[in-house]
Amino acid sequence: MLLVFGLKIRLTTVAPLVFFCPTCGGDRPGARRAARRWLTLFWVPVVPLGRAGEVVECETCHTRFDPTVADRPTTAHLASILDDAVRVLTAMVVASGDSQDPALRAAAVERVAPILAGYDDDTLSGDIEVLDPALAGSYVEPLAEGLEVTGKESLLADLVRVALAGVTVTPDQRRVIEAAGRGLGLTAAHITGVVTSTVAAHHPRPAPDPDSGPPAL
Numbered sequence: 001m002l003l004v005f006g007l008k009i010r011l012t013t014v015a016p017l018v019f020f021c022p023t024c025g026g027d028r029p030g031a032r033r034a035a036r037r038w039l040t041l042f043w044v045p046v047v048p049l050g051r052a053g054e055v056v057e058c059e060t061c062h063t064r065f066d067p068t069v070a071d072r073p074t075t076a077h078l079a080s081i082l083d084d085a086v087r088v089l090t091a092m093v094v095a096s097g098d099s100q101d102p103a104l105r106a107a108a109v110e111r112v113a114p115i116l117a118g119y120d121d122d123t124l125s126g127d128i129e130v131l132d133p134a135l136a137g138s139y140v141e142p143l144a145e146g147l148e149v150t151g152k153e154s155l156l157a158d159l160v161r162v163a164l165a166g167v168t169v170t171p172d173q174r175r176v177i178e179a180a181g182r183g184l185g186l187t188a189a190h191i192t193g194v195v196t197s198t199v200a201a202h203h204p205r206p207a208p209d210p211d212s213g214p215p216a217l
């Protein structure tokens, strides 16, 4: 009798997880599954062979991905990282400017309070004490991949607006904003563009030079 041998890959579920499924375009339940080669006899797996790696499979669309897909933050996780980043960077902008300026502090509280219940001037003081503005870039690095470009731009533009509440963007504040932009994966030119256009939009057009007005009749 002729024996028909073959090889087959079988997947066993290792652990359930929630991940951002690139095919569905959203957070989905899925499973981390281990692949193993089996020797088959008449198409029936009979002998387990070596491991053939792991995949992450989406429960909704059943697409299988390289396990690194699970390293990408979920939308829910991303939103909480973004809220944290706004809080941290806003405090850094205050700390690297005139941190006693009431207008600057009020603008910072106004920016953060809607995303963090109970955030007030005292919370801001506490944040300023513990935060190191030199680390601005590292706080936003997790957002570099997941956040859309428009989200990155508005994050930076909001920081510029907070700084402008203290009249001008100081060089130290600008360093914080630039470090955040680099952490988000934006180019230096892109960051400069966002900062410049936000500053320009903030200041009303300068009054015309009286010497260049229309000639008197």
Ligand SMILES: [Zn+2]
Residues within 6 Å of the ligand: 021, 022, 023, 024, 025, 028, 058, 059, 060, 061, 062, 063
């Ligand atoms: Zn999916």
